Amino acid sequence: MTGSTLLIREITSDEFALVWPAFRQVVAGGDVLAQAPDTTFEQAQRMWTAPPTRAFVAERDGAVLGSYMFRPNQPGLGDHVANAGYVTSPEARNQGIARALCEHSLRTAAEAGFTAMQFNFVVETNVSAVHLWASCGFDIVGRVPGAFRHAGLGPVDALIMYRRLDPVAR
Amino acid sequence: MTGSTLLIREITSDEFALVWPAFRQVVAGGDVLAQAPDTTFEQAQRMWTAPPTRAFVAERDGAVLGSYMFRPNQPGLGDHVANAGYVTSPEARNQGIARALCEHSLRTAAEAGFTAMQFNFVVETNVSAVHLWASCGFDIVGRVPGAFRHAGLGPVDALIMYRRLDPVAR
Numbered sequence: 001m002t003g004s005t006l007l008i009r010e011i012t013s014d015e016f017a018l019v020w021p022a023f024r025q026v027v028a029g030g031d032v033l034a035q036a037p038d039t040t041f042e043q044a045q046r047m048w049t050a051p052p053t054r055a056f057v058a059e060r061d062g063a064v065l066g067s068y069m070f071r072p073n074q075p076g077l078g079d080h081v082a083n084a085g086y087v088t089s090p091e092a093r094n095q096g097i098a099r100a101l102c103e104h105s106l107r108t109a110a111e112a113g114f115t116a117m118q119f120n121f122v123v124e125t126n127v128s129a130v131h132l133w134a135s136c137g138f139d140i141v142g143r144v145p146g147a148f149r150h151a152g153l154g155p156v157d158a159l160i161m162y163r164r165l166d167p168v169a170r
Numbered sequence: 171m172t173g174s175t176l177l178i179r180e181i182t183s184d185e186f187a188l189v190w191p192a193f194r195q196v197v198a199g200g201d202v203l204a205q206a207p208d209t210t211f212e213q214a215q216r217m218w219t220a221p222p223t224r225a226f227v228a229e230r231d232g233a234v235l236g237s238y239m240f241r242p243n244q245p246g247l248g249d250h251v252a253n254a255g256y257v258t259s260p261e262a263r264n265q266g267i268a269r270a271l272c273e274h275s276l277r278t279a280a281e282a283g284f285t286a287m288q289f290n291f292v293v294e295t296n297v298s299a300v301h302l303w304a305s306c307g308f309d310i311v312g313r314v315p316g317a318f319r320h321a322g323l324g325p326v327d328a329l330i331m332y333r334r335l336d337p338v339a340r
Contacts, residue, residue, distance in 0.1 A: 027246075030247060033246075033247075034244040034245055034246050034247050034248035034249075035245055035246045035247075036245065036246030036247060037246075039245075039246065043245075047245075073317075074204040074290075074291060074317070074328075075204055075205055075206065075209075075213075075217075076197075076203075076204050076205045076206030076207075076209065077200060077203075077204050077205075077206060077318055077319045077320070077321075078204035078291060078317055078318055078319070078328065079204075080319065081314065081317050115316075116315075116316070116317070118314055118317070120244075120290070121244060121248060141312050141313055141314055141315070142311050142312015142313065142314070142330045143311055143312065144251065144288055144311055144312070144330070144332055145286075145311070145332065145334075146285075146286070147243075147244070147248055147251050147286070147288070148247055148248055149247045149248070149250065150247070151247075158244075158248065160312045160314070160330060162314055162315065164315075
């Protein structure tokens, strides 16, 4: 942890190159995200930044240490529940980046009018993430047997996690 | 129930007009699907038929009585689990159409290589659907509080339902 301030700001789709190094390293492990290790830049860019998805980066001293995105988890009559995803640069682990991203996303999604947030696919063996999301107020509301083909462990469960968002004063 | 055979066949995206009357009537009620009552033809067509989604219709005596679609529920390391959706024409209710569609989809998805099927958004108050999917072998594996803004009842829960698919002899 350095003394420099962590700045979290929204990016455009054209800035996805800022996210790509962290994204690529996270999916390369085959142990965290559903996206395949050979996901292309264009596929990742679309998934992470194509509207209505909104993407943000966390920067310290000009270096991007992580990113998150959020979007409606369902269309129409389900579009009050946000879905979000997070990546942290491997070299920036254990610095509170993921927690800072999550807390920022909870505020930003609430400000955007969402009343709850849902994660559809938290890999059960990604224990640090499961604990982090729990400490950020998420409950496990579902479990899909063997939904993730873990690169090292074979089929493991995916968890669905959920929390209401705090209303925003307007 | 008539004596005529129910024919279930795959359609192309260009044939979505066959599905649209049933789809439009189902979403109009605001009590079954996440899609808003004012979903456009083009939005519905994309959601129901754009690859990798595959769509099918059930016909009897030349009339389309219902439709289903399926696709991977996740990319990459989660693409062995299918997601599916079903609509039945309101005038064809209580004729076993939805069950026939579901059973057909279980076979077709298994033949396509999927090993399980997951429904992400079964409205809890759609009791006949919940019972039907249960009778087709689906378990409730999750519940998202208030995830659906029911047109008549306000916020109700969405259920996540899941079953393994029977392996296909090849």
